[in-house]
Amino acid sequence: MLESGQGTADVQLIGAESQPEPRREPRVDLRLARLHLRTGVHGLARAELESLVGWGELDEESLIDLAEARWRTGDLEGAGDAARAFLATGREAVLGLVIAAEAIAAAGRPGEARRLAGQALERAGDSLDGLFAGMPRSGIWPHDPSDPGEHVGPLLGESAGAAASGRAAETAASAETATAVSSGDDDLGLWEGHPQDLRPLPVPPDAAAELEAARDLLTAGDIDRAAVRLAVVLRVSPVLAPAVLDVLPPDAGPALELVRGDAFRLLGHDGDAQRAYASALAGVTADMSARESVAPESSYQRPEDGPPEEGGDPPNHPSDSPE
Numbered sequence: 001m002l003e004s005g006q007g008t009a010d011v012q013l014i015g016a017e018s019q020p021e022p023r024r025e026p027r028v029d030l031r032l033a034r035l036h037l038r039t040g041v042h043g044l045a046r047a048e049l050e051s052l053v054g055w056g057e058l059d060e061e062s063l064i065d066l067a068e069a070r071w072r073t074g075d076l077e078g079a080g081d082a083a084r085a086f087l088a089t090g091r092e093a094v095l096g097l098v099i100a101a102e103a104i105a106a107a108g109r110p111g112e113a114r115r116l117a118g119q120a121l122e123r124a125g126d127s128l129d130g131l132f133a134g135m136p137r138s139g140i141w142p143h144d145p146s147d148p149g150e151h152v153g154p155l156l157g158e159s160a161g162a163a164a165s166g167r168a169a170e171t172a173a174s175a176e177t178a179t180a181v182s183s184g185d186d187d188l189g190l191w192e193g194h195p196q197d198l199r200p201l202p203v204p205p206d207a208a209a210e211l212e213a214a215r216d217l218l219t220a221g222d223i224d225r226a227a228v229r230l231a232v233v234l235r236v237s238p239v240l241a242p243a244v245l246d247v248l249p250p251d252a253g254p255a256l257e258l259v260r261g262d263a264f265r266l267l268g269h270d271g272d273a274q275r276a277y278a279s280a281l282a283g284v285t286a287d288m289s290a291r292e293s294v295a296p297e298s299s300y301q302r303p304e305d306g307p308p309e310e311g312g313d314p315p316n317h318p319s320d321s322p323e
Contacts, residue, residue: 026057034065036268042072043238043266050239060089067099075237076103094124098131105138111145113140207237215247226256232264241266255281 029048036045046069052058058066067082080103083096097120105113117140120128128141210229217226230244241263248260263274 030062033321037069038063041268042069044268045069046073047239064093064096069100076106094120102138103138110140117141205232205236207233207240211243223253224255227259230259238266254280
């Protein structure tokens with residue numbers, strides 16, 4: 001016969017082993033990631049999609065969501081890989097063509113990028129501003145014909161405006177003639193001759209190395225440089241936001257509180273982010289008040305009493321005069 005204590009332990013052990021492990025729901029996780037992507041929480045959406053990739057639970061149809069999340073968080077190369085993988089499945093999406101064209105243009109292949117841009121414009125049928133939504137675009141895209149530009153009439157007068165319009169028409173006709181006689185498919189177009197687009201892109205920082213460097217700087221007490229490195233980590237690799245929060249000390253100061261707020265915002269904790277921002281602002285205000293409250297020291301020094309001049313009276317100070 002078992003003792004009561006031993007029997008209770010056996011029952012608890014059996015109960016613990018019988019509890020099922022929580023199961024992941026890829027469809028629910030994917031819906032949540034798409035919701036975050038559509039509402040502008042791009043860092044959190046990317047973290048969720050990258051987790052699905054790591055678990056092998058991201059389907060081919062969702063590759064376009066991964067491409068968009070990477071693109072909007074600054075990883076153009078990774079976004080291009082996901083967009084090309086999506087297009088390789090035979091599916092079509094204007095956003096996939098746009099991201100693939102941007103990635104190929106950044107890799108230095110303007111001819112191929114221009115062909116993809118042409119397919120995107122043909123399928124879109126109207127302006128692509130809604131897809132870019134403020135994202136920078138390379139020189140492979142032509143001027144948007146729906147943009148009326150600046151009207152020169154009210155600025156220069158009607159006669160000057162008409163003359164300027166005529167010169168613009170002549171310039172456009174000359175440009176069309178020059179384009180018609182140009183040879184070669186890989187020649188730069190009229191809107192592609194920007195020197196800034198031909199410069200090679202710098203190598204992106206190593207987020208993990210920057211995180212370790214920031215940790216060392218915090219240990220050494222160099223708060224400002226640590227804050228800059230942690231801010232770079234969040235912008236280069238938003239998925240490291242939890243690691244950044246683990247590194248930050250409790251009483252961080254205004255600079256690190258600002259970094260804490262950015263990390264919370266990437267994770268979707270807007271309340272904690274707002275509290276961190278308020279703490280950073282309060283710290284800056286307190287520092288300014290402390291500096292203003294310190295009065296400057298007076299530079300006046302009472303001169304020493306010297307010997308009286310010949311035939312003169314000794315120096316008289318206000319404190320020496322009788323009441």
